[in-house]
Amino acid sequence: MAEVVIASVDEALESIRKTRQVRLYVEGDVTEEQLHQLLEIARWTGSSRNTQPWRFVVIQNKETLAQLASLRENITWVADAALAIGLVSPGVNPPHEAYDEGRVTERLLIAARMLGLGAGTAWFGEPEREAQAKALLNVPEEKTLRCIVAIGPYVTSKDPRPTGPKPGRLSLDELVYWEKM
Ligand SMILES: Cc1cc2nc3c(=O)[nH]c(=O)nc-3n(C[C@H](O)[C@H](O)[C@H](O)COP(=O)(O)O)c2cc1C
Helix, strand or coil: CCCCCCCCHHHHHHHHHCCCCCCEECCCCCCHHHHHHHHHHHHCCCCHHHCCCCEEEEECCHHHHHHHHCCCHHHHHHHHCCEEEEEEECCCCHHHHHHHHHHHHHHHHHHHHHCCCEEEEEECCCHHHHHHHHHHHCCCCCCEEEEEEEEECEEECCCCCCCCCCCCCCCHHHHCCCCCC
């Protein structure tokens, strides 16, 4: 995928609107410069009371990516990404931390798209799988590692899985209420 050049506000907005979950990656690199840009974007995300609860584990080792991908059927595609960033939280305030992780994730997805890369969030889902992921990444047991964000050169943002969720979105008519619900 070629780099997406943002020349106007409309193009920037379109880039955000068109950001999708990517699950089909190809061989290729995320350059050091791109990785640095992505980590800076993550670092500057807002958080509850500016606590910046996250720590970012950059995973580039193919074997580790494959081991993480094997923990859950829904995240096997992680194995083909150039890298992943594990989002580690303290595990003291789950609602706030989950919200903050969501904000970081979305920024990473958008920034990746703007860099011409794909990105997707992969959740471990159950405590047992999360514990296995933490063990693989040396994350202390008491911390939270709900998800990782896979990033890399990609083929398409179409979901290759036959059983994936229905694509598309509800219309604004279905979503928006004016003044009162
Ligand atoms: C909390 C959360 C957990 C998700 N976990 C996974 C996952 O484990 N595996 C996966 O393939 N997609 C996962 N997704 C991606 C969703 O399936 C995706 O956001 C949704 O289908 C919309 O995709 P689109 O933006 O490409 O249309 C997750 C998304 C969220 C918000």
